Amino acid sequence: ANRLECDFDMVCITIAKLKDGKIYLHGFCETRKVMSVEDYMKNIAIIGGGWYGCHIALTLKQKGQYDVTLYEAKSDIFLGCSGQFGIRLHADPHYPRSKKHVKVVKIIFTIFKIVFEPSIAVGICLRETFKKLLKQSDVNLIYNYKVEKIEKANPNKLQINAEHIFDYVINCTYYQDLIIDSIFPFSIEVIYQPCFALYYEDNEKSINDDAFSFIIMDGWFPCIMPYEDDEEEEDVNRKYILTHGKYTIMGSFKTYYEALACKNQLNDTFIEKIVKPLFKYLGWKRTIATKLKTEKEFRNAVTWEKDSVIYVISGKINNIFDAEHEVFSLIKHENILKWGEYNYVKGGELDRSINEVTEKRLRNLRNTSELQVYDELYLQFNNN
Structure with missing residues (x-):
């Protein structure tokens, strides 16, 4: 409950409660003695x-x-x-194992958007x-x-x-x-962790272009975030910091001064000798991915049969079990549905998702099925 004391004879009390993903505000007032400015x-x-x-x-x-x-x-x-x-403002839990964290993140995200304008940070x-x-x-x-x-x-x-x-x-x-x-209330523990991030400049985008951020949560995964500190200068490219769920944290210490000593050892020599040698550029790989072209970016596996040939369009790794069962059903001619000369399994992925995989695709700028990145980059290169 948030209690607001004022120089009126009523005190308003507001209680915020999270239920079913929504915030409910309940308020009431109670009479209090009027206080002078000097009193409070x-x-x-x-x-x-x-x-x-x-x-x-x-x-x-x-x-x-x-x-x-x-x-x-x-x-x-x-x-x-x-x-x-x-x-960073998290829209979803950073560490989903904490029930309290999960609950708070949802509330704070909603409140933050009300209080602060977009891109304030x-x-x-x-x-x-x-x-x-x-x-x-x-x-x-x-x-x-x-x-x-x-x-x-x-x-x-x-x-x-x-x-x-x-x-x-x-x-x-x-x-x-x-x-x-050095002793905290309720026997809680505090650690101090010196951290460092790698600093990059975008060769193409200026500060007038939209920034982007990418993070994989809850594990030893990378994160890239915009970092701008010189926007008053003209023709400055966008800058980013690259962090990691593990390697950003250089140590964990009981005292601030121990952490400070470690932080003071982070310098250009450390980066050149310790960080850069950990990785070596070897080359590049290429392949072709086959996906169903859908409005909702459908990524499960679908299986059908025609003329005794069974076709499986792969989805995610976990879909191997769906494909396994449907292949056996098609071989045994069990629970078969027909569409012209094609056979597919009743209750299988294609049957369950027929509306989604056949839905007319709308113009969605975030849909990956229209990407032509090679042409885009090649055009930029030629124009330069």
Whole structure:
């Protein structure tokens, strides 16, 4: 439940519930004593100008009860992990083994699309958008300020660097700075993992062209994501970072400083000597794939018989079992359906999917059955 305290005599309470893939909002109000501004106005310091720090600063200001100061140690916001590795919004679970994660992802994806505009998380657009929002919300944003110490000023106040007084301080440094506890609540464990990504430039596409992103979830698989940090320059090509489910993570450590020591060893020499030799370009392969041309990209195996010849158009590997059973039925003349001179199996894949495989194909730009990539690339090459 999210409780909104205000200077009215009613308090509104909203409860969000996920059911059947939909979000239901239930609200009610209850009478409360009216509070003066002096009673509830609090001074809040937030340390760290990434996704969490900036978003929390905005939401606190929107409640109208807080003066918020956001401290960023670097020269701009989103220059840490949030601006390099935190640019994905998952529409589906990243790790489906966690039931809680599965549930939350669905809720957050819907909420995120309501709160933020599309493509907010690409390069300088992210920083400029949040700086504009922070300014409009009257958040006091301070750059190049390193918070070295937080201590008690009195029983009810905190002091930062022996000079600034606040009611509360919120640490949004990814728990990498101002760490005071080695033992976490509820016996949870935290690890620190130095990560690196390979940085690429698209030889063809500029920042004015659409970017793309590709990821295979939940395993030792690759991921490529757009990374733009210089969009103010003209004629700049799109840039991407390539990560991997395993090899991006260089180690797992109990303390931030152990991870920092490992991170500091990542340099050009490491990449040249350790990373590049792991792989060698050997050449290329070619083959021909046969697929049914359908509107919905049908990819199962279909089997039929004509003149005692049984034809199998392969699908995915798991479809070998369907083909196996249908071949035996055709050989034994069991459960046979006829279409002209063709025989196929009743209840088989062709029978089950006849409407889909015969559906008239519409113009779908994402359909692969019309791709002519060789001609496209060859034309681009000749034009250059």
